[in-house]
Amino acid sequence: MQNSLQIIFPNFSSELIATIEENGTLQNFETGTILMRTGQYIKNTVLITKGKIKIYREGEDGGEFLMYYLQPGQACAISMICTAKSEKSQIMAKVVEDVSVMMIPLQMMDKWMMEHRSWYEFVIETYRSRFEEVLEVVDNIAFRSMDERLEFYLKRHSDACGCSEVNLSHQEIATELNTSREVVSRLLKKMEQRGLVKLNRNQIELLNVK
Amino acid sequence: MQNSLQIIFPNFSSELIATIEENGTLQNFETGTILMRTGQYIKNTVLITKGKIKIYREGEDGGEFLMYYLQPGQACAISMICTAKSEKSQIMAKVVEDVSVMMIPLQMMDKWMMEHRSWYEFVIETYRSRFEEVLEVVDNIAFRSMDERLEFYLKRHSDACGCSEVNLSHQEIATELNTSREVVSRLLKKMEQRGLVKLNRNQIELLNVK
DNA sequence: ACTCTTCTGTGATAAATGTTACTGTAGGTT
DNA sequence: AACCTACAGTAACATTTATCACAGAAGAGT
Numbered sequence: 484m485q486n487s488l489q490i491i492f493p494n495f496s497s498e499l500i501a502t503i504e505e506n507g508t509l510q511n512f513e514t515g516t517i518l519m520r521t522g523q524y525i526k527n528t529v530l531i532t533k534g535k536i537k538i539y540r541e542g543e544d545g546g547e548f549l550m551y552y553l554q555p556g557q558a559c560a561i562s563m564i565c566t567a568k569s570e571k572s573q574i575m576a577k578v579v580e581d582v583s584v585m586m587i588p589l590q591m592m593d594k595w596m597m598e599h600r601s602w603y604e605f606v607i608e609t610y611r612s613r614f615e616e617v618l619e620v621v622d623n624i625a626f627r628s629m630d631e632r633l634e635f636y637l638k639r640h641s642d643a644c645g646c647s648e649v650n651l652s653h654q655e656i657a658t659e660l661n662t663s664r665e666v667v668s669r670l671l672k673k674m675e676q677r678g679l680v681k682l683n684r685n686q687i688e689l690l691n692v693k
Numbered sequence: 694m695q696n697s698l699q700i701i702f703p704n705f706s707s708e709l710i711a712t713i714e715e716n717g718t719l720q721n722f723e724t725g726t727i728l729m730r731t732g733q734y735i736k737n738t739v740l741i742t743k744g745k746i747k748i749y750r751e752g753e754d755g756g757e758f759l760m761y762y763l764q765p766g767q768a769c770a771i772s773m774i775c776t777a778k779s780e781k782s783q784i785m786a787k788v789v790e791d792v793s794v795m796m797i798p799l800q801m802m803d804k805w806m807m808e809h810r811s812w813y814e815f816v817i818e819t820y821r822s823r824f825e826e827v828l829e830v831v832d833n834i835a836f837r838s839m840d841e842r843l844e845f846y847l848k849r850h851s852d853a854c855g856c857s858e859v860n861l862s863h864q865e866i867a868t869e870l871n872t873s874r875e876v877v878s879r880l881l882k883k884m885e886q887r888g889l890v891k892l893n894r895n896q897i898e899l900l901n902v903k
Numbered sequence: 904a905c906t907c908t909t910c911t912g913t914g915a916t917a918a919a920t921g922t923t924a925c926t927g928t929a930g931g932t933t
Numbered sequence: 934a935a936c937c938t939a940c941a942g943t944a945a946c947a948t949t950t951a952t953c954a955c956a957g958a959a960g961a962g963t
Contacts, residue, residue: 540828542836550831564821573828597807610820611774617827618750618783621760624834625871626752629950652910661835663951668911684910684959839920862940873921878941894929894940904963911958921948932937 488585491532491556492605499599503530507585518576518584519562525572527586529559534582535643539575542661549636549659550574551616552643560613563592563606580644630670632660637680641689649687698795701742701766702815709809713740717795728786728794729772735782737796739769744792745853749785752871759846759869760784761826762853770823773802773816790854840880842870847890851899859897 489500509532512518519525521541536553538561553559553576561574595602623632636656640649649656657667671687674680681688699710719742722728729735731751746763748771763769763786771784805812833842846866850859859866867877881897884890891898 540831540835542832544836546836548831548835560824564817564824570821573825596813603806607774610824611780614770614774614820614824614827615783617824617831620831621750621758621827621834622752624831625750625758626754626756654910664911665913665952666950669913672912682911864940874941875922875943876920879920879943882942892941906961906963908961909959912956914954914956916951916953918951919949921946923944923946925944926942928939928941930937930939933935 488532492530494601494605496599496601499595499601502595502599503585503587506591507587509583509585511581511583512578514578514581516578518578519559519572519574521572521575523572525562525565525570525589527588528562528592529576530585530587531555531557531559532583532585534578535580536582537577537579539577539659540573541575546661547575547658548661550620551613552639554643558605558609560609563609565589629660629662629666630673633667633670634674634679636660637687637689647689649689650685651687652685698742702740704811704815706809706811709805709811712801712805712809713795713797716801717797719793719795721791721793722788724788724791726788728788729769729782729784731782731785733782735772735775735780735799737798738772738802739786740795740797741765741767741769742793742795744788745790746792747787747789749787749869750783751785756871757785757868758871760830761823762849764853768815768819770819773819775799839870839872839876840883843877843880844884844889846870847897847899857899859899860895861897862895 488503489495489497492500495503507530512534518529518536531553532555534555536559538550538553538559539547540550541547559576561572564570565572592606596606597603623635627635633656636659637649640651641647653667653671654664657664660667671680671682675682679689679691681690698713699705699707702710705713717740722744728739728746741763743765746769748760748763748769749757750760751757769786771782774780775782802816806816807813833845837845843866846869847859850861851857863877863881864874867874870877881890881892885892889899889901891900
């Protein structure tokens with residue numbers, strides 16, 4: 484166990500790994516589980532050791548706008564940011580591939596920041612990369628039209644799962660882009676005509692999407 | 694001088710203030726100055742002591758999408774995040790009201806994080822509040838239509854300047870919302886008919902905008 | 904085979920936003 | 934006054950996206 488954590492988080496010092504083992508709780512969650520809801524109080528910092536999580540921003544009308552993916556070796560930036568104050572979560576986290584996560588009590592955050600250089604660097608890097616990712620999301624919705632956003636969405640999905648098949652219904656995609664199912668169907672059809680994808684039921688094969 | 698820094702950053706310890714005085718450089722910039730461009734390397738962490746700065750995300754086509762304001766007592770989160778690695782800036786910063794800023798060499802960041810509790814807390818709080826602000830921006834463009842976004846824009850402007858007059862042309866507003874001048878004119882006219890604003894040349898008076 | 908449900912495709916239409924083109928107006932300059 | 938320029942208003946039209954309505958196809962269960 485100790486060994487595997489070290490492999491997933493190669494930059495952590497061995498002392499830090501030991502401390503995590505000591506203070507953290509490893510928990511498993513099945514696909515579909517909502518790990519965190521908007522407005523809930525955050526009690527733990529979450530390190531992902533296995534599986535996949537999607538982070539959404541929820542609209543008042545029930546929209547679920549996809550922000551980004553969390554994968555093994557990563558951590559939830561939101562759960563780190565809301566440290567001492569035990570702030571409310573601004574996002575919703577959903578398991579999309581059975582996960583194992585290491586739950587770390589929030590009070591450890593501050594302590595380790597001072598005691599473990601590799602933790603400090605990990606936290607800063609997490610902030611930085613998530614901030615950049617959110618800025619890229621802003622780019623997409625501010626500057627691009629739906630067809631470009633859809634292409635970007637598919638590319639991101641295939642990057643995240645490491646495969647070229649997207650096993651989602653048009654409705655699910657529409658929800659995560661905050662548009663309607665019909666729009667997604669139409670745009671996908673156009674992409675198929677351009678030879679970018681092949682459409683099957685509940686599956687989209689990416690062809691030339693680099 | 695030492696005194697005024699302490700007033701603007703009330704949570705900083707007196708030792709930290711002294712260290713800042715010692716290592717930082719106070720600089721002044723006039724309205725209109727571009728403090729930082731997308732793609733430039735960041736060499737300093739910036740603390741604002743006077744004036745106002747707007748942070749933009751630049752589109753490939755030359756769009757300037759407004760993200761948020763920076764005011765006295767605040768710091769540029771981006772310039773903090775891109776610490777050790779001296780990363781490229783992902784944003785553009787423009788002075789909109791003559792500013793004084795304290796430039797702090799990036800290498801101080803890490804050092805002070807360990808040595809000054811009040812610096813550490815300030816940095817974490819800066820990350821947190823900016824992250825939240827950007828999430829709110831995502832909300833706006835993902836879930837809201839242009840008329841709502843325009844209202845939000847005007848409200849934010851009046852909050853930032855503490856007055857109820859917006860001294861901007863329709864074109865400037867359109868640029869910052871990444872839409873066209875005509876659309877802004879139309880929507881403003883509708884708002885005027887609803888009694889929300891009064892339109893003058895180069896000025897919009899907010900009436901009932903709470 | 905039949906039924907049911909979910910998913911997909913598509914036309915028709917509406918609404919929001921973007922674009923083009925033109926007009927008038929306020930203010931500054933000569 | 935005459936002129937110039939930036940700003941603002943607005944009509945007409947194009948494009949994009951959203952909504953409504955409906956039909957057919959695929960798969961699951963009986």
